[in-house]
Amino acid sequence: MNKNQLEIPIQPVEQPILCSPYEEPDWHWVYDTQTGEAVKNPGRRAAGYWFKTERTGSEQQQMQFIQEEERDDLPIVNALRADVKRWRETNYPNVTPVTRELLRHWASDNLKHRLFFCQREAVETIIYLVEILRGGRGPRFKPQFSAAELSKLVDSPNTPELSELIRYGCKMATGSGKTVVMAMLIAWAFCNRGKVPSDERFPAAALVVCPNLTIKQRLQVLRPETVDNYYDEFTLIPTKLRPLLNKGKVLVTNWHQFAPEPPHHEGGQTYDVVDKGEETPDAFARRVLGELYGRAPLMVLNDEGHHAYRPAATGEKLSADARKEREEATVWISGLDRMNQACGVKFCVDLSATPFYIQGSGHPEGSPFPWLVSDFGLVDAIESGITKIPRLPVSDSTGRPEPRFFRLWKTINSEILPADRLSRGKPKPEAVYREAESALITLASQWKERFAYIQEASDAQEKTPPVLIIVCDNTDIAECFYRKISGEQIVEVVEQSGGKTRKRKQTVYGQGALFPDFLANRADVLRTLRIDSKMLAEAENADPSKNRTQAAEDLRRIVATIGKKGQPGEQVRCVVSVAMLNEGWDANNVTHILGLRAFSSQLLCEQVVGRGLRRMNYTPDPETGLLTEEYVDVYGIPFSVIPFKGRPSGKPEPVDRPKNHVRALPERSVFEIRFPNVEGYAFALRKNEIKADINAMEPLHFQPNRAPIATFVKPAVGYEIGTPNFSGPGDTVLQDRGEFYKATHLQAVKFTIAHQIVQKIVGDRQTRPDPKANPALRLQSRHRLFPQVFRYVDAYVEKKVDFCGENPLDLAQERYVTLVVERLLAAIEPNETQGEPPLLPILNRYEPTGTSADVEFLTARPCHGTQKSHVNQVVLDTETWERSACFWLEHAENVECYVRNDHLGLSIPYEYTGVSHAYEPDFIVRLTNGVHLLLEIKGFETEQVLAKHEGAKRWVSAVNNWGELGKWEFHVCHNPQQLRHELARLM
Numbered sequence: 010m011n012k013n014q015l016e017i018p019i020q021p022v023e024q025p026i027l028c029s030p031y032e033e034p035d036w037h038w039v040y041d042t043q044t045g046e047a048v049k050n051p052g053r054r055a056a057g058y059w060f061k062t063e064r065t066g067s068e069q070q071q072m073q074f075i076q077e078e079e080r081d082d083l084p085i086v087n088a089l090r091a092d093v094k095r096w097r098e099t100n101y102p103n104v105t106p107v108t109r110e111l112l113r114h115w116a117s118d119n120l121k122h123r124l125f126f127c128q129r130e131a132v133e134t135i136i137y138l139v140e141i142l143r144g145g146r147g148p149r150f151k152p153q154f155s156a157a158e159l160s161k162l163v164d165s166p167n168t169p170e171l172s173e174l175i176r177y178g179c180k181m182a183t184g185s186g187k188t189v190v191m192a193m194l195i196a197w198a199f200c201n202r203g204k205v206p207s208d209e210r211f212p213a214a215a216l217v218v219c220p221n222l223t224i225k226q227r228l229q230v231l232r233p234e235t236v237d238n239y240y241d242e243f244t245l246i247p248t249k250l251r252p253l254l255n256k257g258k259v260l261v262t263n264w265h266q267f268a269p270e271p272p273h274h275e276g277g278q279t280y281d282v283v284d285k286g287e288e289t290p291d292a293f294a295r296r297v298l299g300e301l302y303g304r305a306p307l308m309v310l311n312d313e314g315h316h317a318y319r320p321a322a323t324g325e326k327l328s329a330d331a332r333k334e335r336e337e338a339t340v341w342i343s344g345l346d347r348m349n350q351a352c353g354v355k356f357c358v359d360l361s362a363t364p365f366y367i368q369g370s371g372h373p374e375g376s377p378f379p380w381l382v383s384d385f386g387l388v389d390a391i392e393s394g395i396t397k398i399p400r401l402p403v404s405d406s407t408g409r410p411e412p413r414f415f416r417l418w419k420t421i422n423s424e425i426l427p428a429d430r431l432s433r434g435k436p437k438p439e440a441v442y443r444e445a446e447s448a449l450i451t452l453a454s455q456w457k458e459r460f461a462y463i464q465e466a467s468d469a470q471e472k473t474p475p476v477l478i479i480v481c482d483n484t485d486i487a488e489c490f491y492r493k494i495s496g497e498q499i500v501e502v503v504e505q506s507g508g509k510t511r512k513r514k515q516t517v518y519g520q521g522a523l524f525p526d527f528l529a530n531r532a533d534v535l536r537t538l539r540i541d542s543k544m545l546a547e548a549e550n551a552d553p554s555k556n557r558t559q560a561a562e563d564l565r566r567i568v569a570t571i572g573k574k575g576q577p578g579e580q581v582r583c584v585v586s587v588a589m590l591n592e593g594w595d596a597n598n599v600t601h602i603l604g605l606r607a608f609s610s611q612l613l614c615e616q617v618v619g620r621g622l623r624r625m626n627y628t629p630d631p632e633t634g635l636l637t638e639e640y641v642d643v644y645g646i647p648f649s650v651i652p653f654k655g656r657p658s659g660k661p662e663p664v665d666r667p668k669n670h671v672r673a674l675p676e677r678s679v680f681e682i683r684f685p686n687v688e689g690y691a692f693a694l695r696k697n698e699i700k701a702d703i704n705a706m707e708p709l710h711f712q713p714n715r716a717p718i719a720t721f722v723k724p725a726v727g728y729e730i731g732t733p734n735f736s737g738p739g740d741t742v743l744q745d746r747g748e749f750y751k752a753t754h755l756q757a758v759k760f761t762i763a764h765q766i767v768q769k770i771v772g773d774r775q776t777r778p779d780p781k782a783n784p785a786l787r788l789q790s791r792h793r794l795f796p797q798v799f800r801y802v803d804a805y806v807e808k809k810v811d812f813c814g815e816n817p818l819d820l821a822q823e824r825y826v827t828l829v830v831e832r833l834l835a836a837i838e839p840n841e842t843q844g845e846p847p848l849l850p851i852l853n854r855y856e857p858t859g860t861s862a863d864v865e866f867l868t869a870r871p872c873h874g875t876q877k878s879h880v881n882q883v884v885l886d887t888e889t890w891e892r893s894a895c896f897w898l899e900h901a902e903n904v905e906c907y908v909r910n911d912h913l914g915l916s917i918p919y920e921y922t923g924v925s926h927a928y929e930p931d932f933i934v935r936l937t938n939g940v941h942l943l944l945e946i947k948g949f950e951t952e953q954v955l956a957k958h959e960g961a962k963r964w965v966s967a968v969n970n971w972g973e974l975g976k977w978e979f980h981v982c983h984n985p986q987q988l989r990h991e992l993a994r995l996m
Contacts, residue, residue, distance in 0.1 A: 024049075026394040029634050030125045031118065033094070037392055056086035056384035058365065058377050083377060086384045088153035093130065093137050096148050103146040105208075107201045107250065108136060114247050115193065119916060119927035121244045124193075125395060127385035128186050131179040132193045134383045135358055138162070138177060144210050162380045164357075166346050167319065174349055175356040178314065178364045178381040182390035183619035187360040191217065191310045192231055192239040194358060196246050196254055198308055199233075203253030212355045214304035216348075217261040218341070219312040223569045228261045228312065241855060248688065248854050260301050264316070264337065267344025270296065294351035297344070306353030309345060314359025317341040318378065321371030331369030338370070362387070363616055368609075375612050387615050387622070394636030396622035399643045414448045417645030418482070418607055421445060435482075438489035445605055448644050449490075453477060453523055455642050456601045460527060460582070466667045473572050475600035477583045480617055480646075482606035484587050487539060490605075491585040495537035496521035496529040528583050537583040540568060572598035597623040604645030614646050626668050626867040631886050637869045668867035671882045671911070680879040680906035682861045682933050682941070684915050685974060686853040690967050691846075692770070697793040698843035699770075701836045703804045705962070707955035709828055711813040746816070753818045758826070759806060763799040765830050767791050770798075770837070801833055824922070828952060831920045835959040838966060847970035848963070858974070859915060861908040861933075875899070883909045891931075893985035894946050898934060901989045903996050907934040907944075917943075919960025921953050928957040930979075938996060943979045 027036040027049065037054040057080050096102070101109055112133065115124050141148055142159050163173040181187050194215075201211040219225050230239045233254050240246050246254055270288045288296075295302050311317045319342050320335040327335070348354055364381055366372035390396045402412035413420055421444040422436060429440035459475045466472055479494075481487040492498050496519040504511045521529030521537075528537050563577070570576030571584070578596075599621035608614050621641045630637050673681075771790045806829070810820065819825065839845035852858075861879040872882035873892055877899050885891045891909075898907045909932055916927035932944040943961055947954060961979040968977050980995060982988050 025391055025398045026635050026638060028393045029629070030127075030393045030395050030636055031123055033126055033130075034389060034393060037389075054389065056083040056090060057081060058083060058375065083381060083384060085154065085158055086381060088155075088158070089134055089137070089382050090130075090384075092148065092152040092154050093133050095150060096137055096141070097133060099149065102149045103141055104136070105140070105201055105204070107204050107253075108140060108197060110247060110250065111193075111197055111200065112136075115245070121914060122242075124189065124243075125186055125393075127181060127389070127393070127395070128190050128193065130385065131181060131190050131360075131383045132197065134179070135177055135194060136197060138382065139356060140210055143175075162382065164319065164342070164380060168346075171346050172349055174345060174354060176359060176378075176380040177356065177383075178359040178361070178378045179383040180364050180377075180381060181360060181362060181383075181385055182387045182396055182622075183362045184396045184623040185362075185385060185390050187312065188228060188230065189239060189243055189245070190360060191228075191312070191358075192243070192245055194308070194310065195231060195233075195257065195259060196240060196250075199257030200246065200250045200253040203256035209306075212304075212306060212308035213257050214298075214301045215257065215259045215308045215310060216298065216301060217259065217310045217312060218264055218267075218317070218345075219261065220264060220316050222263065223565060224312060225261055225263050226569075231261060232259045233257075251855070258301055258304055260298065262297065264341040264344065266297050267340050267347075269293065290347040290351040293344075294348050298348070298352070302352055305348075306355040307348065309348075309354055309357040311341075311357055311359045311361075313361055314357075315361040315364050315367070315378075317345070317357075317359060318366060318370060318372075323369065323371040325369070327369045331367075334367065334369060335371075362619055363612055365612055367612075375610050387619065390622075394638070395624070397624055397639045397641045399618055399622070399646075399648060400640050401643055401646075401648060414451070414644040416647045417445060417448055417603075418605055419647075421605075438486045441482075441486050441605060442489050442493060445603070445645075449479075449523065449603060452601050452603050452642060452644050453528075456582075457524055457527060459600050463667050472667065472670070473574065473598050474580060474582050476571060476581060476596060476598050477601040477603070478599055478621060479583070479585045479603045480606060481585065481587050486605060487585050487587050491537065491539040493522045494528050494583055494585070495539075496525060497537075535567070535581060537585065538567060538571075538578075538581050540564070540584060540586040572596040597625045599623070599641055601642045602644070602646065604643070608647055614648050618643055618646055618648070626869060628866065628868050628870070631870070668869050669872040669882060669884075670865075670867055671872060671880060671884060672865040673862045673879050674881050677879050678862070680861070680877065680908075682879065682906065682908050682935060683858050683974060684860075684933060684941070685850055685968055685971070686856050686859050686914070687850040687918065687964055687968065688853050689851040689918060690963065691849040691851055692839065693846055694770070694790070694839055695846065696844055697790050698840040698845050699794065699797055699837050700840040700842075701801045701833065701838070703801060703808055703836070706805065706809055706832060706836050707959050708809045708811055709805075709825070709832065709952070709955070710811045711815050711819060711825070712952070713813060713815050746819075749821075750816055750818045753821050755806075755817055755820065758818070758821045759799065759802050761821075762826055762829050762833075763795060763802045765826070766798050766802070766833055766837070767794050769830070769834060770794060798833075798837070801837065802829070805829065805833060827922055828956070831922075831956060832959050835919065835956075835963045838963075848967045850964070850967040850971050859913065861913060863914070864908070864912050866912045877904060877906050878908050879906065880908055884911050890946050890948075890985055894932070894944075894982070894988060897985065897988040897992075898932070901992050903937050903992055905935045905937050907932050917957070917960050917964045919956055919963075921956040926953075926957075928960055930961060934992075936992070936996065939975055940995075941975060941977045942992075942995065943977065945979075945981045946985060947981055947983060 025038075027038070028034040034053045035051065037050055037052070039048050039050045039054075101112055104112070112129075114120075115129050115132070117123075137148070138159070140146070142154075142156075162175065162177060164176045165173050179187075179190065181190065198211045198215065199213065201208060202213045205211075206213075215231075217228055217231055219228055229235050230237055230242070232238060233240055240251070240254060270293070294305075298305075298307075301307065316334075316338055318338050320338055345354060345357065359378065359380070364378045366374060366376050366378070368374045387396065391398055402414040405412045405414070421441060425436050425440050425444060429437050431437055456475060456477045463472050463474060479487075479490055481490060497516060498519070499514050499516055502513055502515045504513065516532075518529070518531055530536055566576075567578040567581065568584075569578070571578035571581045573579060573596075602618060602621050604617060608617070618641070621643075624636070624639050626639065627636065629635060768791075771794065806820065810817075810829075812819070820829070838848045841847045864880045868884055871885045873885055873895055874882055875895070883891060883895050898904050910929050913933075915933065916929050919926055919928050930943040930945045932942075932946075934942040934944050936942060943965065945958070945961075950958075958979070958981060965977045965979045968974065978995065980991065982991055
């Protein structure tokens with residue numbers, strides 16, 4: 010490209026979110042290399058990275074209009090991605106039963122917090138590498154990822170006598186849930202080791218290493234014994250496997266602990282008389298690991314693992330920050346080497362949004378760590394809706410091809426005069442403020458617009474104030490902007506007392522230059538915060554030998570709690586910082602970012618903006634299944650390679666409006682509704698006497714429209730374009746099921762159905778419920794049960810099966826046989842009148858009951874206020890049906906209270922076509938007679954819907970037999986306008 014040719018900025022895309030966060034990406038944006046326009050492409054984007062000057066993979070794509078950087082692919086990641094997908098699609102061959110159960114559990118769409126695909130894929134990749142490839146099991150197919158490449162996934166120390174570290178890197182965008190991934194890996198390792206203690210493929214101890222104190226405190230959720238642990242919060246482990254998790258041990262620590270202990274150090278103090286000599290690797294490991302030492306070898310999880318690298322020799326002159334980074338990386342990686350030497354490290358997993366070498370590392374800047382095995386970066390996260398979407402300037406009133414605010418720092422430096430520069434060539438802070446003020450005012454105006462939406466919101470909506478971040482080049486510029494915006498400054502006061510003059514510094518609060526009513530500080534109100542990088546680093550330092558001042562600790566707590574209700578940082582509205590914010594910042598209410606520094610690479614752009622991309626709401630749109638769009642407006646950070654949405658100036662954006670805050674109200678605790686968390690049913694026959702109410706069962710309808718019963722075929726001759734039709738040569742022939750009908754007898758079909766039901770009730774040597782039971786008694790049970798079951802099968806076929814005019818022999822199809830078996834299994838219960846124990850629910854061991862008091866979430870969907878509910882609002886998925894149902898529930902005299910089953914957690918187990926599912930009824934209604942009613946509002950009923958209803962009836966029967974939470978009933982309303990009459994009849 011000609012150096013004088015003007016660069017073409019990337020064009021915005023209309024629909025950045027293309028994919029469900031819960032499924033593998035199936036679309037992606039590709040930019041035209043000549044125009045910068047985005048084209049929507051089917052399939053998943055190949056894994057790759059952006060480099061400045063050197064390639065370390067195989068060149069894949071070159072965007073000619075980007076001068077500074079080019080893209081290269083990641084062949085190892087792409088090969089592993091293909092292998093893991095094939096392994097997944099073949100049901101994970103050669104894994105342990107525990108691993109298979111966990112993988113299936115994590116893929117369920119019925120979890121309390123459904124897991125993102127990127128989380129599952131990262132964990133699957135580690136399991137595939139450790140349990141299958143390094144375990145010597147093989148995947149049962151020829152993999153693209155070779156054994157030679159597997160042997161390269163190591164980090165070799167510079168000292169030959171030290172053993173290599175096996176390392177696996179997972180690239181995961183900010184906000185994609187790295188902590189959950191770590192919890193999943195710990196669960197996989199501990200549950201497997203707990204099940205088979207001799208299987209050393211699975212570590213019994215996990216060391217979690219992180220870069221600062223804030224993250225260390227946050228990662229305590231990885232310890233199974235903590236009250237708010239992620240294993241229970243995210244339902245990461247099936248109930249029966251939970252005790253196995255407790256057999257392992259987790260230690261969360263900071264890399265600062267890896268610094269060698271001085272010879273004169275003892276008990277946190279330094280003494281001249283103490284001289285222990287240089288700390289040996291064994292002493293080091295015992296000091297840092299404590300009880301984990303005896304459980305080695307370890308699984309090491311490096312959070313923000315891009316800090317853990319081996320610096321290479323470099324001839325370039327390094328800045329103070331670059332030298333500090335190299336020193337910290339050396340301490341981190343050397344500590345891991347010493348642990349490996351002393352007690353053993355099974356493998357390390359590095360989790361980072363940016364697992365690349367940085368400037369000053371001695372490696373090519375921006376090149377990926379060679380042990381990178383999984384890639385779900387920022388672009389993928391945006392297209393899957395996992396992060397906020399950055400909105401960049403795309404046009405302005407100047408008519409420039411590239412908007413001024415796009416590369417703001419570059420523009421400012423090119424326009425200021427020599428008189429506006431300091432002796433070292435850097436621009437003066439006042440000059441930067443002057444040149445950037447128009448951008449700041451414009452962006453702050455958008456912030457104020459967003460803030461106004463918050464102020465106008467009702468108490469039922471989320472009201473945490475939005476945050477504007479200003480990222481500056483140096484501390485002087487940050488101080489200038491902070492002073493201008495906050496109105497706060499420190500002045501020197503001269504006092505005369507007793508003939509003596511004293512000087513002291515005093516903080517005064519003046520009128521801020523930018524929306525002072527909203528952003529200026531007062532003595533008792535902190536709205537604009539300046540982050541003193543040095544002070545914050547002091548507070549985040551977990552080295553016990555270094556003192557943290559109270560001021561530093563207070564600053565850390567404010568920064569760590571920005572946007573969190575009731576915390577010190579709740580009302581912070583503007584943050585002025587230098588470089589970028591520390592890892593551990595997880596505020597989700599950042600809405601605007603202004604960049605006032607050089608951005609030499611896309612890596613740096615991603616690191617800075619990544620701090621503001623964490624979403625506030627993760628509820629998918631019920632119509633599309635996609636997460637709703639959330640935005641952060643970004644000026645001065647010149648992204649060139651991510652999808653973004655443009656925003657013309659002066660036009661408000663409706664999607665910026667605050668989400669509805671749906672929550673239980675403490676003052677309405679009288680309306681609290683509690684319910685059992687039923688996981689299954691206790692079905693124990695003593696006399697083999699059963700019952701079933703056939704008349705109350707849901708019907709079965711044949712569906713000839715799903716599968717034709719007759720087909721015309723004709724020869725395919727020549728090239729026929731489009732859909733085949735009757736035209737053309739050759740005779741047409743009718744093909745139907747005549748021969749099938751001749752060979753099938755309805756009585757035999759009924760016998761087959763009855764046999765399958767008996768087998769599922771009694772079991773055999775291979776199947777439930779008790780493979781170890783006495784075979785003779787099992788045979789006796791089948792002989793006693795079969796006549797009873799056949800009688801119910803015959804009655805159901807005669808009374809409840811609607812053949813819709815088709816041949817009844819079609820009942821022999823597997824689809825219909827399975828449906829009849831499932832319906833009757835759900836309806837058959839022990840006959841307590843004949844001395845059998847009643848059907849009882851099996852409750853969740855850790856949370857046997859749920860409550861409406863736990864409901865709290867944000868949603869962009871329309872809501873309707875309530876009066877008779879513990880929860881303040883009802884989400885209206887369908888404007889007419891839910892609104893009408895709520896109206897009659899509010900006004901019906903026989904309704905005491907109700908709650909919508911939205912984020913409530915009530916689910917009913919049922920089976921459909923041989924697969925276990927969970928059904929969530931629409932409402933729980935407590936009637937004035939004390940009965941709790943499971944209420945479903947439903948129009949068209951499919952066979953799966955009818956299976957849900959049969960499961961609900963079984964749930965009601967079991968819960969009523971249990972009796973601890975009163976009487977329950979189930980009702981389906983097909984017309985909300987009739988709901989009040991139906992409720993009256995239920996009384």
